[in-house]
Amino acid sequence: xxxxxxxxxxxxxxxxxxxxxxxxxxxxxxxxxxxxxxxxxxxxxxxxxxxxxxxxxxxxxxxxxxxxxxxxxxxxxxxxxxxxxxxxxxxxxxxxxxxxxxxxxxxxxxxxxxxxxxxxxxxxxxxxxxxxxxxxxxxxxxxxxxxxxxxxxxxxxxxxxxxxxxxxxxxxxxxxxxxxxxxxxxxxxxxxxxxxxxxxxxxxxxxxxxxxxxxxxxxxxxxxxxxxxxxxxxxxxxxxxxxxx
Ligand code: AMP
Numbered sequence: 001x002x003x004x005x006x007x008x009x010x011x012x013x014x015x016x017x018x019x020x021x022x023x024x025x026x027x028x029x030x031x032x033x034x035x036x037x038x039x040x041x042x043x044x045x046x047x048x049x050x051x052x053x054x055x056x057x058x059x060x061x062x063x064x065x066x067x068x069x070x071x072x073x074x075x076x077x078x079x080x081x082x083x084x085x086x087x088x089x090x091x092x093x094x095x096x097x098x099x100x101x102x103x104x105x106x107x108x109x110x111x112x113x114x115x116x117x118x119x120x121x122x123x124x125x126x127x128x129x130x131x132x133x134x135x136x137x138x139x140x141x142x143x144x145x146x147x148x149x150x151x152x153x154x155x156x157x158x159x160x161x162x163x164x165x166x167x168x169x170x171x172x173x174x175x176x177x178x179x180x181x182x183x184x185x186x187x188x189x190x191x192x193x194x195x196x197x198x199x200x201x202x203x204x205x206x207x208x209x210x211x212x213x214x215x216x217x218x219x220x221x222x223x224x225x226x227x228x229x230x231x232x233x234x235x236x237x238x239x240x241x242x243x244x245x
Contacts, residue, residue: 012222013093014039015118017100017109019188020126021181022174023137024203025210029126030097032211033218039093042084044077046098051080069176071101078108085112103187121225122218123192125185126210128203130178137174141165197221 014037020026027043034041048066051059058080062072081099084090100106113119128136139152141163150157157163167173192198199217203210 012121012226013091013118014095014122014218014222015093015113015120016122016124016218017096017106017120017192018124018126019185020203021128021133021185022168022177023133023140024126024128025207026097026126028207029211029214030095032207033214034095036215037093037095039095040089041095041097042081042090042099043097044072044080044099047080047084048072048077069173069180074102074104074108077101078105078112081109082112085116100188101184103191106188106191119225120195121197122221123188123195123198124214124217125189125198125200126203126214127200132204133178134171134174137169138171140169197225 018026018030018033020029030041030043048059048062052063052066053059058076062076065072077099081096085094096109100109109120135153136151139154141150141152141157141161142148143150143157143161144164145162148157148161150161150163168177189198199221201210201213201217205213
């Protein structure tokens with residue numbers, strides 16, 4: 001990242017939602033971005049799994065729902081996110097991964113942030129053709145001993161790897177997860193487009209190429225948000241800000 005964009009980011013906290021289908025690279029991109037911006041990545045899936053492993057009341061409740069591949073009720077995840085956003089490390093910004101998944105969650109998030117006198121300033125959607133998502137997910141293999149993830153075509157494992165094919169990555173399951181994701185984005189994309197903070201980023205390419213596109217989009221969105229804050233009455237954000245499709 002350039003020096004000027006780094007300093008722009010230190011002045012303007014990045015508060016973003018990252019949208020991307022299973023196998024879109026969202027997890028990798030979110031982690032890289034969070035560490036380069038020095039802000040936390042908040043994944044409701046990770047938090048729910050941690051609650052489940054710790055055996056908390058919430059974790060026990062979420063366990064069966066997650067195992068069935070269904071959505072945990074909105075009020076539970078909203079409470080979880082509310083608690084996490086109260087932690088001091090989120091004051092310098094955050095990346096939300098896996099939340100919101102529904103419009104009521106998106107609305108609740110806006111209210112939670114309003115209560116803290118801040119706003120989301122970016123919603124990034126990593127876009128990939130469905131065939132590529134299918135290929136990426138179904139050829140993914142995990143080395144059980146190291147946890148390292150390989151791809152039989154793009155990142156072949158060494159002979160020594162002890163590979164498993166996660167249930168999540170089997171064709172029928174992937175198809176279902178992609179369908180569920182399409183339903184979710186069909187609602188969330190217009191929601192964030194209406195707020196002028198949505199950007200679609202082409203997810204085809206190396207992780208580095210995609211990462212650079214994401215950083216450019218964030219720089220533009222965050223500086224547009226900052227200038228709209230300074231001149232909201234002139235409608236600067238709508239003209240200079242994010243596009244939709
Ligand atoms: P993920 O790791 O984001 O794929 O999430 C794993 C599971 O946790 C999902 O299949 C849901 O059961 C649950 N989950 C995670 N985030 C949410 C959310 N925002 N709303 C409802 N359920 C969620």
